Amino acid sequence: MDREVSDVVIAVMGATGAGKSSYIKRVTGRRNILIGHSLACATEEVQSYRFHYRGINFVLVDTPGFDDNRDSDEIILSKILTWLGASFRKGTRLSGILYLHRIIDPRMQGSALSNMRMFRRLCGPAFYENVVLATTFWGSIDPALGAEREKELRYNNEFWGQLVERGSQLVRLDEDEESSRKLLLSLARKNRSVLEAQKQMQAGKSVGDIAAFHRVVAEYDTKFDQEIERECNRRSAEILRRENEIREKLRQQSREAEQKRSEAARKVQDEEERRDMCRQARIEQQRREVERQERELEELRWARRPEKSYPLHEDPGCREPAQGNVDNHRCKLRNVEKRRCDRCGCRLHSLYTNYRLLPLLPLQERPVRFV
Known part of the structure; x- marks a missing residue:
């Protein structure tokens, strides 16, 4: 395809299945562009598509995708380098490169990471500001x-x-035709x-040499x-x-500390x-001491009181033995508030309601003292 100087030439690159052909078909409106629905690349050779938009003649270059099941990345790179050399x-001169990446891919690793490095070497830092990095398939993933x-x-x-640090633009590419075309502006x-x-081609290097260089660098x-992964695994x-x-040592220290606390x-x-x-x-010793002192004090009070004898009954006609009456009288006062003798029924003297007997004398004459 002959190109004019005013043509805006944009190369569309990316891995197989990233949506390169679908994007070109959407913005150009052409229906004869094949779209792959498997891991095999539908675009086997570099192809150019011209279309006019807002007074600008665009030429979109559809390139074979990397990670193709049929051709190796080195062969695909040779095809792209051949086209770049011929066009140069x-x-x-390219106005820019649109690089597509599936956002549904878990992460960029393995061959995808190697191809990204190859793409950076292919462009060179001076061309980074002419690169647009577009993510696709946003409708198939959680936002x-x-x-x-x-x-x-x-x-x-x-x-x-x-x-991105050197000027590349990062965009989200949806399936809207108008927004897809505005991206080209x-x-x-x-x-x-x-x-x-x-x-490098201008300096005299051949496509094979450049491809071989990229292959060696990729290897x-x-x-x-x-090696980095092995070292990381070893260090991990x-x-x-x-x-x-450290955890076991801390657990041991924790057990020892807990034992010491216990x-x-x-x-x-x-x-x-x-x-x-x-x-x-x-307290018990003090209680006993207090009781002892109380007993001593009580005995001292008894020793200082005058002695006086009282009859056991108000009725002198009671002929019950005094010893029996007194014993019975003392026993009853400890439990009930009776004022009469259990044996004779006579009323006891009121002074006997609060008394304490001294050691008993002969039965007929026995002194009683107040407490």
């Missing part, structure tokens, strides 16, 4: 999960971080530039990534082992019990 010799993956793509230097305003691969990157295992040792609590409890027993013993 004809004086064609929150998609936003999280988009954030990882944007800020991780292994993914798109380096490109932002690339049309960019200054046309030369890719790093085209500069080195793969080995480096594997070592860190996990140390963490387990022993200390037991000692405190034993000490409290000992003190309580001592306190109870002192």
Whole structure:
């Protein structure tokens, strides 16, 4: 296809199944563009499609996708480099590259990560500001999960971080025809530039040499990534082992501390019990001492009171033995408030309601003292 100098040439790149052909078909309105629905790439060769939009002649270049089941990434890169070399010799300069990525992919790793590195080397840092990084298939993913993956793509230097820092634009590509076309206008305003691969061709390197260089670098990157992964796994295992040792040590220290706390609590409890027993013993000793002093005081009061004898009954006609009456009288006063003798029924003297007998004298004459 012959191109005019005023043509805005935009290359559409990305992995197989990212939606490159679907996007070109949507913005150009052409129905003869094949769209792949499997892991096999529908675009086997580099193809150009011209269309006119808002007074600008656009030429969209559909490139074979990486990670194709039929061709290796090296063959696909050779096809893209061949087209870039031919267009460069004809004086064609790219206005930009639209790189598509499926947001539904869990993460960029393995061959996808290797292809991203190859894409950065293909463009070169000077061309980064002419690159638009577009994520597709937003209708097939939860918005929150998609936003999280988009954030990882944007800020991780292994993914798109380096490109965004140097001027690449990050957009979400939906299936709206008008918004898809407006995206091209932002690339049309960019200054046309030369890719790093085209500069190498201009310096005399062949497509095979450049492709071989990228293949060797990709293999080195793969080995480096594997070595890094092994080292990370080894360090992770070592860190996990140390963490387990530290946790076990902490658990042991916790058990020892708990044992010490239990022993200390037991000692405190034993000490409290000992003190309580001592306190109870002192209280009991003081109580006995108080009782002893009370007895001594009571005996002293009895010793200082005058002695006087009273008959046991108000009725002198009672002939019951005095000893029996007194014993019965004392017994009853301890339990009931009776004022009469249980044997004779006579009323007891009122002074006997509160008394204490001294050691008994002969039965007929026995003194009684007040308390």
